Amino acid sequence: MLLEVSNLSKEYTRTNRPFFAVKDVGLKMNSGDFAIIIGRSGSGKSTLLNLIGGLVSPTVGQISIDGCNIMSLKDRELSAFRNSYIGYIPQGHSILSNLSVLDNVRLPHYLQKRQGDVDKRALSLLEQFGIAHLANAYPQQLSGGELRRVTIARALMNKPKLLLADEPTNDLDAQTTYEVMHLFSEIANEGTAVLLVTHDLSTIHYGKHVYRMDNGELKSLNT
Amino acid sequence: MLLGVTLVILMVVFSASANERKKEFAIMRILGATKKKLAAILIWESLYISMSGGVIGTMLAAIFVFPFNVFIGDNIGLPYIQPSLLWIIAILLGTLLVAFSLGPIASAYFAVKVSRSQTYLTLREGE
16 A cells, blocks of 8 residues: 555644644555545645645644655655655646756755756656657746646656645646646556545546545545 | 844845745745755855855955055045055955855844745745
8 A cells, every 4th residue: 555544634723713624534545546636625635635745744643655654754754755755746836937947847856865867857757748848948938738747747756656736737728637637647557646636526537536525524436 | 333234134135035935945845855955055045145245345345445545545534554465364354254154144044934934834825
């Protein structure tokens, strides 16, 4: 089992009252799985993704990725783990505008001590996503769909085992949404587990497993 | 006092710069940068800026003071007395040391603050 989430909860205080953004969530994924979590805004989808990505600490619960309990890791170890094992696609625009497309894709390689041909890997990813010709362009020169491809390429730079995507088609047109979701399907078929959260119901048929998140609680919609 | 004013101005500048780049740092955290690395980025940047400023400043001062020392002396009504080479070197090194250290000192607080900020919350700012 690549990802095992059990009894996961995250409690916040809002207007002096406690509330659970994520409530007793359990989730399992194998390599190559493609899971989609749907839910309206405020249902806790992004919080769940941030918990799994180690960006937020849970109030209660366990998260194990490739046999490692990420809650037991200190910041340096967790950062290194995230850099190697997890590819994260944040909501909205997250490409650094002062770096070229190629530099943006290469960035994860340089944040931790790594070996390997970084240029070859980055260029092959850009090639795979059909944007190699934009390697020296800057983000301001790219369309929304192209930017999203750059974000996906960056997330895959260090060959992660788990790819987390937060509303990746939020601001894209129908055609580009189709192309991006197709890319995620291909990534999953190549062995990377993909966990995607969205409120776009038109994309759920791409997922092998579909869940619904409501008020912090996760329910499987697969029969 | 001049040093104090300079330090305050630099702190304001680095604070504004760090604030503008919060999202950038949050993204680097997501990609696997440690808190120490983020703080180090800010400190090193401020060091490079300080070093550049120190070197350019002392060069400009030398370009204007040495060739025009008589003119300066005539205008301020005091004779210009050239210090010894040893003194000049000592003043140069002391000036550079102060200039080089001001940047990192000014940015240290914000470097620590940025490294401790909540990545998740920073990403959602402005939504």
